Amino acid sequence: MSSSLPRIVVVGCGQWGRNHVRTLHGIGALAGVADRSPERAAALAAEFGVPALSPDAAIEGDAADALVLALPAQAHGPAARSAIAAGKDVLVEKPVALDAADARLTAEAARAAGRILMVGHVLRHHPIFRALQAEVEAGAVGTVRHVVSNRMGLGRFLGMDAVWDLAPHDVSLILAIAGRSPERVGAARRTVLSDETDEADIDFNFSGGLTAAIRVSRVSPYRDRRFSVVGNEGMITFDDLAPAGAKLALYRHRVRREGAHFAFAEAQPSFLPEPAGLPLEAELRHFIDCVATRRPPLTGAEEAVETVRILQLASPLRG
Template sequence: MAVRIAVIGCGQWGQNHVRTLAEIGALAAVADRDATKAASFAERFGVPALTPDAAIADPTIDALVLALPAVLHGPVARQAFAAGKDVLIEKPIALDPADARASAEAARAAGRLLMVGHVLRYHPVFQRFAALVAEGRIGRLRHIVAMRQGLGRFLGMDAVWDLAPHDLSLVLKIAGAMPERIEATRRTVLSDDTDIADITLAFPGRVGAEIHVSRASPYRDRRFSAIGDEGMLVFDDLAPEGQKLACYRHEVRRQAEGGFAFRMADPDYIETEPGLPLDRELRHFIRCIETRSEPETGAAEAVETVRILALASPPR
């Protein structure tokens, strides 16, 4: 029997879940606090329009996708777990670590799945990137750099909470560990909140990482890099198809007479699988429901991400 999933929250990102689940054939219903909006999507995709409470209570619905304001994710998710639903929660799952931990504990106690919507983890280019790092293509991992900047997205949430979760999730995957030290600097430039932030992390084995996010940049940048002692990998999400993943065999070597020498190398572009990240994410969620397996981006990572974001933010 096919998995039946309802989407609660038909806003800017929730509607993408609605459309993609409909294409997959798993959309069972839509729900939104705005009944008119829910009715519009229900008519378009041929499914019932429900209230959020009705979607949670409906015994014919197996799982939910929550795409709500972050402050609502925890209470709604815990209600869903108590009703026996598996839940995919859009990032961030909460705005404070205690709320995130409460949702993870509620899922565990109810025996349900909690998956966080870190969609870039399911990007086929990033998944190839992660596999190359794991197999040693760039030698020993030394440093990770994430850049995410552009102009806009002033949505009532500061740049750390809005922009950094995606890259933080990528960093945690590549580092393969939780950070031992976290530092952050934040700057207000064009709004009344954090517009630019730099987060640095130190991991076991002397692996470092830096994340730069900005919504006050005159140009867009979506690059993610891993630096090893035998090469460097770059995932450039804005590059043309066929050039999104590159390996650079730059060399830096110690000279016998002292100091260092380096040699630049041209990029070696690496072929990757086709596929849309959200489609892959939702199909992974469905497989986890069917097999009762832990999601790639499960409860532990969701809680750790919120903990790090809280440490990188000013006290509320």
């Protein structure tokens, strides 16, 4: 690994942890891997030529300057707080906790210790979402009136319901566009083919009349990964499943009042340039920069707490 980069150990060698390991190795910042299964940690460590550690050794020892925690959600808070107490910066995979009180404890621990706490809302770092956000902020659709995010498909029955598993991404994206917290959150949750929530509709009301909606499903017969922003002068959509060249589309649709009625003018989409890059690599490079410069992360402690608060409001069964 490069001597100019912080030493980062990944704790948790499941599917997403392996993605972090592979990406950090490519960047040159991987200092080790840890897992509660010594055999799994050893196999991954051998593959990438780094030490295998126990989670306790990674968190409390001196092999790392910073950690990536890719653990079951209920373990994130205690592990993050232990790492912070040991003087380490942490990137915690989403969700950072399963209730807002636990998320606040972690955020407060990071603030008190002066450590970096970043939550892994990887789609905030997607180059095409960043391009969409820049277009919106530049006024491409006028005043933003509504945001809608769909994340639908079949699968991911991982012992966590669809709201907590899928919606954190969409909550983070909506908060980025809104630039503020919602005044009201409501949800309709449905158990369809499992014992947990399989799909849900989440609605938001923000100050100034802005609204937003999320639909997540793991029992949809088709896949849908679209994020759209509707303004008074147009609409823009990021369709992650569209072919290259058609993922970011600006529609100059207009709706206008004509007396007591409304009329609309439909326009063909203008497909905008699609910046290249891998979201996870961008996220990890941002974390590395925050560790080196002590700048607050794009998805830091405040967003970590707010996202969990919103998910909890959308999940009455979790109290």
